[in-house]
Amino acid sequence: MSSVRVAVIADAPQVRARLQALVDATPAFGLVRSAADGEALAHDLTGSLPDVIVIDLEPEASDALRSEFDADQAPPALVLLTDEADSDGIHEALPGNVMAILPRDATAAEIVAAIGAAAAGLCVLPSEIFARLLSGRKPPRSMASSVQVETLTLREIEVLTMLAEGLGNKEIARQLAISENTVKFHVSSIFGKLGATSRTEAVMLGMRHGFIMV
Known part of the structure; x- marks a missing residue:
């Protein structure tokens, strides 16, 4: 390597x-x-x-x-x-x-x-x-429910779940039998829909809006 x-x-x-x-x-x-x-x-x-x-x-x-x-x-x-x-x-x-x-x-x-x-x-x-990130800085429940985000596709939810598990792009691509470029596309789309600027923030927002569970 x-x-x-x-x-x-x-x-x-x-x-x-x-x-x-x-x-x-x-x-x-x-x-x-x-x-x-x-x-x-x-x-x-x-x-x-x-x-x-x-x-x-x-x-x-x-x-x-x-x-x-x-x-x-x-x-x-x-x-x-x-x-x-x-x-x-x-x-x-x-x-x-x-x-x-x-x-x-x-x-x-x-x-x-x-x-x-x-x-x-x-x-x-x-x-x-x-x-x-997971608990101390969450907004009040009423505030969180009032924020509207675009719905993730099933594939984006799969990718977000794997991000939460700590997997990198190569491993996600291997497990889903898709290319790394496709994974990067999905990650970019997830960031855009959730308003995230990092993987950690995307996972946090994904849990907050109920797309993934821990």
Whole structure:
């Protein structure tokens, strides 16, 4: 199997060096480039984009989340290391390609696992944030019932259910005997109908509107 192409963004040189060493020490990963910020990384990269970018996010450094890459290419999955993982401000600033959120003191094993999961199209969240998404931030029942969303097709419900199970596009395509491009089309349609910007949000909204059960 080809290695997962990984880039690193970290303002602090010592943090950047630690993350570079972690990627280099993992046989399944290949370090593409590292930089102090997204603009510098985009300037240094040539050819195809990395599969995953690991970002060590300094407090009040949300500019690192801005997309600096060619809009014609699929954006890399982002693994975010932050001290403000449970902050409302962080959640509002997150682009849709953030696939993993970890505390900045996460262990090497946790970071490696998150990179692998993000490359496979899976989401990684601390348990407290996941619980908050599922319960703590639900609107009142009357408000939820008043929001009208377009009905999902049976196939879209199947795909959404598999997203809730943590399956990536390849596994969904294999189980449903369809192409990955078709899976991506269904995921895009689900996002549009539910008003979601990430897989985690799509699953949360799918449960809220009764399309899937847990």
